[in-house]
Amino acid sequence: MNDASYKKLCIDNILNGVTEGLSKYSGPTRVALIFAASPDDSVSIFDPQGLLRGHESKLEDIFFANGDQWRSRIKENILSQPQNFLILENDLELSGLIAYGGSTSDFFYQMWFTEHHPDMCSICPTERWLEQASSLLVHDYNTPNAPINSSDYVLKNYSLQAVADHIVDVWDKFLEVDYVIQIPPMLNNILNISKTREEGAWARGVLFFADPRKIAQLSFLIKIQKHERPMVSNVKHIRKLLVAVERSNRKLVSDGKTIIGITDSPVPESAIAAVFKGDYGFLRMGNEKIASFFDGSFHSTTREAKLVELEELLLDSNMETQASTSLFRVVSHLVHKAGHARHGCTLVIDLNITPLRLSGHVLEPPISLLEPQNIDLVCSLLRIDGAIHLTSDARIHGFGCLLDGNTVTWENMARGARYNSALRFSAANRRIIVVVVSADRPVSIIYNGIEINAFRQWQPVYDYTPELLSLKQYLNGALL
DSSP, X not given: OOHHHHHHHHHHHHHHHHHHHHHHHHSSOOEEEEEESSTTSOOEEEOTTOTTTTOHHHHHXXXXXXXXXXXXXXXXXXXXSOTTOOEEOOOOOOTTEEEEEEEOSSSOEEEEEEEOOTTBSOSHHHHHHHHHHHHHHHXXXXXXXXXXXXXXXXXXXXXXHHHHHHHHHHHHHHOSSOOOOOHHHHHHHHHHHHTOOBTTBOOEEEEEEOOGGGGGGSOEEEEOOGGGOOBTTOXXXXXXXXXXXXXXXXXXXXXXXXXXXXEOSOOOTTSEEEEEESSEEEEEETTEEEEEEETTEEEOBOSSOOOHHHHHHHHHSSSOHHHHHHHHHHHHHHHHHHHHHTOOEEEEEEOOSSOOOOSSEEEEEEEETTSHHHHHHHHHHTTSSSEEEEETTSEEEEEEEXXXXXXXXXXXXXXXXXXXXXXXXXXXXXXXXXXXXXTTSOEEEEETTEETTOOOOOOOOOSSOOOOEEHHHHHTTOOO
């Protein structure tokens, strides 16, 4: 293999590893790279799935509007730093994207991009993923015949280490002394506890890991004698102890190796807390969520629908801004309530001046969701078969409503009657938004018979390694 083919393969291999790894961590995800390997190389781009389309004008301004100023700045930075030191480059601030890049004496410039999903607990583990890709690219690109398949494997399975790297970065800044907790084993123990049932029930409650030198500052309800403290790696024992803190403000306290006892004190800001919520949970530091965990691995999702498309539809309607904001707030509350309770429901948002009359339990008079005492009642009505009918003034006109309409060719029988009825009804009626919440959490926003927030599975778009493009070619509309 010649040198040019090898280097192209390095880039393709690492980008595929990041794409597949982030797709498992955050859902279907695209990744792109802009780079110049040497100071005098033209800027190249590898964007096989069109992630950067729509940002052409910003890229033109950054790399070409001011000549080679960006190049001169990086050359000066490299000269002032040790050999092979990765200098962090500024985020290019492309909307909707997470970016990470740097420059070294061995690889002049690289900037990685990926999607900023709206339901992410934190973007920091994803940034650590891109940082790892940057380091591996420098190594593989400059090491002839390096085992590049190992880089691909690392990046595909990097979720636990990405979370660990973020925690290391935070603790490096937060703690005045070196931390003593081994983070990857701690994270593995959390995942193993989350997979372990006790008498058929999933884990619930809080377990937090505090620096051993700060544990004396806590007030304990129960403190276990030192020689009898169970090891955190004894997953079955820890799962049994969680029963003592579930559905309460009590927490298990660990020094990273053993369980110290039970406290009702607030979780220290520097502690790592695992919040078990049944078959899923969240990893937190202070008030910030780092990641969620379920199915034996870490994920970026908050597990709450963001309903971005619904918000955009309401803002684009003829409603006043205050009214659309109020309506969006109450609909979001109902959707999240149904999601947390693990039951499906359908909400028909009627934006017509004269509301439709649906068959079902019609209310006389309609009740307002802007009155707090009605919220709990309507959350209970969500459990009843049929749709909730509400209008632009956030009033409920009926519940248990039946939705009908003519068959549409794009129905999906795998999605069930609730979803397909919503498609038909929305296609047959103007100015109607239907929100369908499935029992297994997915939320569909349907308008004019189309699910506007349908997941698009970003599959590889090539069967061979495509040619790299210069950024000039890309900006002029060339395709990979």
